[in-house]
Amino acid sequence: MSTSLPLVFDEPRRAKKPPRHLADLTGEERRTAVEALGEPAFRAKQLSNHYFSRLVSDPAEMTDLPAATRDKLVADLMPPLLTRVRDLECDNGETRKTLWKLLDGSLVESVLMRYPGRVTMCVSSQAGCGMACPFCATGQGGLTRNMTTAEIVEQVVDGARALARGEVAGGPGRVSNIVFMGMGEPMANYKAVMGAVRRFTDPSPEGLGISARGVTVSTVGLVPRINQLATEGIPVTLALSLHAPDDELRDELVPINNRWKVDEVLDAAWGYARQTKRRVSIEYAMIRDINDHAWRADLLAEKLNARGDWGWVHVNLIPLNPTPGSKWTASDPADEREFVRRLEAGGIPVTVRDTRGQEIDGACGQLAASES
Numbered sequence: 132m133s134t135s136l137p138l139v140f141d142e143p144r145r146a147k148k149p150p151r152h153l154a155d156l157t158g159e160e161r162r163t164a165v166e167a168l169g170e171p172a173f174r175a176k177q178l179s180n181h182y183f184s185r186l187v188s189d190p191a192e193m194t195d196l197p198a199a200t201r202d203k204l205v206a207d208l209m210p211p212l213l214t215r216v217r218d219l220e221c222d223n224g225e226t227r228k229t230l231w232k233l234l235d236g237s238l239v240e241s242v243l244m245r246y247p248g249r250v251t252m253c254v255s256s257q258a259g260c261g262m263a264c265p266f267c268a269t270g271q272g273g274l275t276r277n278m279t280t281a282e283i284v285e286q287v288v289d290g291a292r293a294l295a296r297g298e299v300a301g302g303p304g305r306v307s308n309i310v311f312m313g314m315g316e317p318m319a320n321y322k323a324v325m326g327a328v329r330r331f332t333d334p335s336p337e338g339l340g341i342s343a344r345g346v347t348v349s350t351v352g353l354v355p356r357i358n359q360l361a362t363e364g365i366p367v368t369l370a371l372s373l374h375a376p377d378d379e380l381r382d383e384l385v386p387i388n389n390r391w392k393v394d395e396v397l398d399a400a401w402g403y404a405r406q407t408k409r410r411v412s413i414e415y416a417m418i419r420d421i422n423d424h425a426w427r428a429d430l431l432a433e434k435l436n437a438r439g440d441w442g443w444v445h446v447n448l449i450p451l452n453p454t455p456g457s458k459w460t461a462s463d464p465a466d467e468r469e470f471v472r473r474l475e476a477g478g479i480p481v482t483v484r485d486t487r488g489q490e491i492d493g494a495c496g497q498l499a500a501s502e503s
Contacts, residue, residue: 136263136271138262139261146276149210149212152279152281153281154181157329161175164208165204165208168204168207170204174196177208180336181193181456183330183336183337184346186288187414195340212234212282213233218230223374224299225299226300228241228243229242229289232333233278233282237276237369239257239314241286241290243306249308250294250299254283254287254430255286256317257277257320258278259318260274260315262385262386264385265383266384274280278321279285282366283327284330286313291306291339298427301319309346310331310370311324311346311440317483320349321359323347328348328365333364335394349370349414350370351396352394354399357369357396358399361402361407366402367452369400369403369407369411373397373413373414373431373437376431377427380422381393384421393434400413404443405443410445413447415448416449417449417450418453419451420461423467423470425466425469425470426476428469428470428471430475436477444479445480446481448483449484467483
């Protein structure tokens, strides 16, 4: 059951990065960049308004900018970063998965999911992943490189454009929720991910103006980064991919556990909840005959309750979306129901995730793996 892949925290030194983009920059940095191009600083706000509020990137649509400078500003501050390879749709068009090619040829994925009353976008933060979890398609592919802030933001802006234009089933709409649950370990690309979180949550026209409470940052358990996130002053939801309550199994399922054990990572998650007053989500992929035993549900409830019963935590069970040819598969429904019952009996709030997108290789990395 063990994996032979090493844990990788740093991207390869040879990794090629794209040119800078408006979305990589803070408001002050945008003004400096515009002035360096010989334009007045207020043009930065105009460009930001076009990109984040009007959701346009075509210079011809930016009629408040002088015709002579539009092309130069856009070429320098809005270079193309993502090329659409293909879209796959299901759920009557309300779920759309997109495979993107980055400028260096790397493949990443994003998913737009429309629900009654909200639209959630799942974004990638790395091309590949270095965390080596054996049941994950992305983890088995290794890490190619970190994505830049703008590459992360562009995934959401593309979805926002499609919604604004009424191109998604259900009519015009807007992105309300963002989850960092696509390819990659967000906490291993901390600086770029926090830049993207700020672009998402900064009020228009500096950013997309999405509530921080609608943004979820997931991690397999990089404890120092969880502690750092608690100090940022941005009350995003923390999602901890736990997948096992005992060190013996988690060492194999989530190799980072060999560095930070279950109790250490749960302490960090509890600290995040205490600092931010935001309920932490414990993500738990239900894998048949591996981690779905009733006694593990009891142990999980025991460990969570040991840190307080003030509503600091919620368990999100995820029926495993098996990858082709994998020995890992979803739990038997009866075992899943018993797991839920045991957690509820322990007083732990629990839900089972709606498994969208299975017919379009919805699990992270499946589409890219099949294409490469």
